[in-house]
Amino acid sequence: MKRNSFIVIIIVLVLAGLLGMWTGKFGAARSARAAAAEQVYVAPGEHDKYYGFLSGGQSGSVFVVGIPSGRLLREVPVFEPRAAYGYALHANDPQRQLLDRTGGAWGDTHHPVLSEKGGLYDGRFLWVNDLANGRLARIRLDYFETDSIIKIPNLQGAHGIAAVSPDTKYIVVNGEFEQPADGLVTNPAPYTSVVAFVDAVSMEVKFEVEVPGNIDIADTSKDGRHAFSTIYNLEQGRDMGSMIQFDRDALAAIDIPAAEAAVAAGKGRVRNGVPILFPDENPGVLTLVPVPKNPHGVNVTPDGRYVMASGKLSPTVTIVDTKTLKIVAEPEVGLGPLHTTFDNRGNAYTSLFLDSQVVKWNIDKAVSGAADYIVDRINVHYNIGHLQAVGGESMAPTGDYLLALNKLSKDQYLPVGPDLPENQEIIDISGEKMKMLASFPTPPEPHDAVFCPAKILAPKVKQVYATAGNAVEAGKESVVRTGPDTVTVRMSMIRSAYTPDHFEVREGDTITFTLTNVETIRDMIHGFALPDHNLHVALPPGATKTITIEAGKPGVYWYYCTNFCSALHLEMRGRMVVQPKDSTITLSDWKSGQNVTGPVPGVPSTGAQQ
């Protein structure tokens, strides 16, 4: 009897233990969850340690998240209109016109890169590419807004980009999609592509270097000597099957000082205003290091000694000495190695697309040929593409967190229809073994990420705009008819009113708005939404925006504030009255609210308010 009770107790305990392990709610499993949660928990009111910048992929933007919490802080619109920020929405919006002029109102952002000073992030700028339309954009990080977009000539498929270390002299942009070498579609000669060198400050394309095949991912040596790119399809095939014939493709190394000297000596052939260097005419500019076929990621170690090409189709990473450009090792790491990043203790972390793993391996051991260079593996969910350890691209990796940017999420979140969220996973890399901490979903589709310490960037961030030259001053607003069909409206906004809160125009009039938010305190943003005119502007404190639209059908249109501002937010609105084209009612004096009748003046008014 006694013996039976004992057995029953044992069975109950074992079942309870199994249940605990299965649900993760008890014992060791529970405390592991609690420890992981604590590491990514940022209490309300506290701040994250790092800014994380994730490319938005086909969202055409950059997502800003806090690390380690994974909380979305901001989306910075770049290549696509965003009504929320009043960005590039209306066809006459200057930002929209810039997009239309350079390649269209959508983009495919892949690689965010930060400006560096002395090999360390200085928190000034972030660049991101538009693969689809061959563009490069720059975001100023004091305002977190796009300040420059350029179309890169002679190039299609702007894929890999990198900031040239250590002081960001150029942004390197790789042209992935090969083009006829002379730029003419009638030329049956082999297609080639170019690497463009863009001046980081002026955003001018200084020169380009022709490279055979398809130019993929970019990085640079830490001393600014070489720009490295992985190249696939040296076969110059035009369909998938013929792109994977050769055993080896290449790691391309462009000698930047040699290229600059050749350009200065007039060796470049100018096409579309940009000198292009052809390697066969300029020996010493381009070196091709043979690596297993169709490689993908290229990453330079933080100490600048090695450049690594990840194998993709080959289970290896090829380690090349950055000084001699000789292969020093080619360790096997797993299936589908795509990208490699680094900690501050001599370890590399490679994403394994097919294995859905991150593999941690020791660089010195791999180079010396030791058998035990693999340190750890961790499963990710699923089909990881890029991965980035904090500071892994700079000369000062921090060795604390790593972000896995997975291509598929499958079962990881509540189902939301067939188009599932993308899945980012935060991994603790501070110990010998990697630890999965947390995941966070995003809209499609971050490719790559980069991190900036909050203590560097946060003090540089402005929260109120400096007053622009054309800003509308409170008390000096005006509505002026400047011609038979043109009206200018200079309007200010502050809680909880627009001034003027009423103006009249005629159907078809061209109205030029200059709108200023005259608030002086942070986070007091006012929107200006004008129904049925495809117009929405969002103005942070101090900001001014000028936009020209055409007055629509006769009627009364209430413009209103979209950004919740105050106790009288709903009351913050005004009227645009559109009179019929043949109306003889002239613009009313918006200050008195009285309509002035009489013949329509056909000449510009000189009054401050008419």
Added chain:
Amino acid sequence: MKRSADRWLFLSAAILTAASLALPLWDFRMSAPQYPDEALHIRVTRAGLAGDLQEVDTLQQYVGVRFPTDLPELDWVTRAIAILAALLALGAAVRRGMAATAIRIATAALLLAFLVASLVTLQARIYQVGHERDADAPITAVKDFTPPAIGPAKVGNFTVWSYPHLGAIVLSLAAALAVVGASRPLRVGRSGRRQKRFHAQEVVL
């Protein structure tokens, strides 16, 4: 204490009083949940109100509070401070005798009276701000209020702290110095009389 100490005290008081002309006099610190680490300030200076005027003005439209823009008392404050500084300097200049004592006592008394009068005027103005409000104010929740001239008060979602700024602190310091300087002859006189009585008792014994 040497007699010349009084003159130094008065000279310091004169300099401090003159310096207060260049400093803000009073501060109202307004904090609310939506202004973390950035409380709003309205400072009283000789030239009028200064500080976050636009923001406070923007907020006032909801509760109907109006800050006075015309403050004629600031003119007599300026004149009074200038005159007091001159009197304090005179108190420092006159070396000794009944005239010096009289000037010093009178000046210290005037300075104290000025401070009390200023405080009373300030409190009256605060009462006016809290009571002469716009009857059509959209937010009806805020009732009439009277914050103290020195101390905290709750107005709507704001906590308003009223306290002296550098100018008033410097003036108070000057007043303290002037009072010490003016009262010393009196204190010396009293202790002197006590000593005499003590001597007399000895003689009796």
